[in-house]
Amino acid sequence: MTARVLAGPPAAEVLLQDAAARASRLPAQPSLVIVRVGDDPASVSYVRGKARKAGEVGLRGTVHALPEATSQADLLAVIDSLNRDDDVNGILVQLPLPAHIAEMAVLHAIDPRKDVDGFHPLNVGELWAARPALTPCTPAGIMFLLKHYGIAVAGVRAVIVGRSHLVGRPLAALLLNADATVTVAHSRTHGLPSVTREADLLIAAAGCPGLITPEMVKPGATVIDVGINRVPGAGGRSHLVGDVHPDVSGVAGALTPVPGGVGPMTVAQLLANTVRAAELQHHLRSEGAGELVR
Numbered sequence: 001m002t003a004r005v006l007a008g009p010p011a012a013e014v015l016l017q018d019a020a021a022r023a024s025r026l027p028a029q030p031s032l033v034i035v036r037v038g039d040d041p042a043s044v045s046y047v048r049g050k051a052r053k054a055g056e057v058g059l060r061g062t063v064h065a066l067p068e069a070t071s072q073a074d075l076l077a078v079i080d081s082l083n084r085d086d087d088v089n090g091i092l093v094q095l096p097l098p099a100h101i102a103e104m105a106v107l108h109a110i111d112p113r114k115d116v117d118g119f120h121p122l123n124v125g126e127l128w129a130a131r132p133a134l135t136p137c138t139p140a141g142i143m144f145l146l147k148h149y150g151i152a153v154a155g156v157r158a159v160i161v162g163r164s165h166l167v168g169r170p171l172a173a174l175l176l177n178a179d180a181t182v183t184v185a186h187s188r189t190h191g192l193p194s195v196t197r198e199a200d201l202l203i204a205a206a207g208c209p210g211l212i213t214p215e216m217v218k219p220g221a222t223v224i225d226v227g228i229n230r231v232p233g234a235g236g237r238s239h240l241v242g243d244v245h246p247d248v249s250g251v252a253g254a255l256t257p258v259p260g261g262v263g264p265m266t267v268a269q270l271l272a273n274t275v276r277a278a279e280l281q282h283h284l285r286s287e288g289a290g291e292l293v294r
C-alpha cells in the first residue's frame with residue numbers, strides 16, 4: 001500500500017482564491033507588513049516568498065528589513081508606528097529574532113487586531129477558550145488542508161509530536177475545538193512509539209529529520225509532516241526533509257509531502273488572516289480579536 005499524497009498547493013489555491021475574492025470586496029487593498037531583523041538566509045527566503053504571494057492575490061505585501069544589531073527599543077518603536085498606521089492591516093515579525101531581543105516583549109507589542117500570526121497572548125487565550133481569534137498560520141493551514149481532502153477530525157485520536165508555540169500548542173487547541181481527542185507528545189514523552197501508534201491522525205512537528213518511522217504509525221493513519229529540516233545533500237547542496245521517514249508512505253493511509261505539503265498552506269493562511277484582519281478593522285466582521293479591544 002502507498003499512502004495517498006495530500007499535496008499542499010491545490011488546497012492552498014482554494015484558500016487563496018477565497019482570500020482574493022474577499023480582498024476585492026474591501027474598501028481598500030489589504031496590506032501586510034513583514035518585519036525581518038537580520039539576514040538569516042532561511043528567513044530572507046521565506047519572507048520574500050510571503051511578500052510575493054501577497055502580490056499575486058491582490059494584497060499589498062511589504063518587507064520592513066532591519067539590521068541584525070537593531071535594539072529591542074527600536075524594534076518596538078517600529079511596531080508602534082505600524083500599529084498606529086491605519087493603512088497597515090497585518091503585522092508579522094519573522095521569527096526567530098536575534099538573541100538580544102526578547103521575543104515575548106515583541107509579540108505583546110503587536111496590536112492583537114493586526115496580529116496575523118496569532119501569537120499575541122489575547123489571541124492565544126481566545127483560541128484556547130474556543131472563541132474567534134486570529135489563529136497561527138501553520139495550524140490553521142493544516143485544519144484547512146484536512147477539510148479540503150475530506151479527512152474527518154471529530155471523534156478521532158489525534159497525536160501531535162511537538163509542543164512549540166508556533167505549531168504544537170495552537171494545533172492542539174484547534175483539533176480539540178474540532179472535537180478530536182488530542183494528545184501532545186514531546187521529547188520527554190516515555191514510550192513515544194506506543195503513543196503515536198494510537199493515532200488516527202498523527203502530526204509530526206518536532207523539527208527532527210526522520211523522527212517518525214513506519215513502526216510508529218497505525219496502518220491507514222493520516223500523517224501530517226510539519227518538519228522543515230534543511231540537511232546537507234550530495235554535491236554540497238542542501239535539501240529539505242520532513243520529520244517523517246519516507247518509508248512511512250508504506251504504512252500510512254495519507255501523507256503530506258515535504259516540500260509541497262504544509263509549507264504552502266502556511267503562506268496561504270497568512271494571507272487569509274490578513275484579509276480577515278482587514279475585515280475586522282473595516283468593521284465588516286463582528287467577531288474576533290477586534291471585538292475585545294475596540
Ligand SMILES: Nc1nc(=O)c2c([nH]1)NC[C@@H]1CN(c3ccc(C(=O)N[C@@H](CCC(=O)O)C(=O)O)cc3)C=[N+]21
Nearest residue numbers: 046093094095096117137228259260261263264266267
Ligand atoms: N512570525 C513567524 N511566522 C511564521 O509563520 C514563521 C516564522 N515566523 N518563522 C519561520 C517559520 C517557518 N515558516 C515557513 C513558511 C512557509 C514555508 C514553505 O513555503 N515551505 C515550502 C518550501 C520552501 C523552500 O523550498 O525553502 C514547502 O514546504 O513546500 C516554510 C516555512 C513560517 N514560519
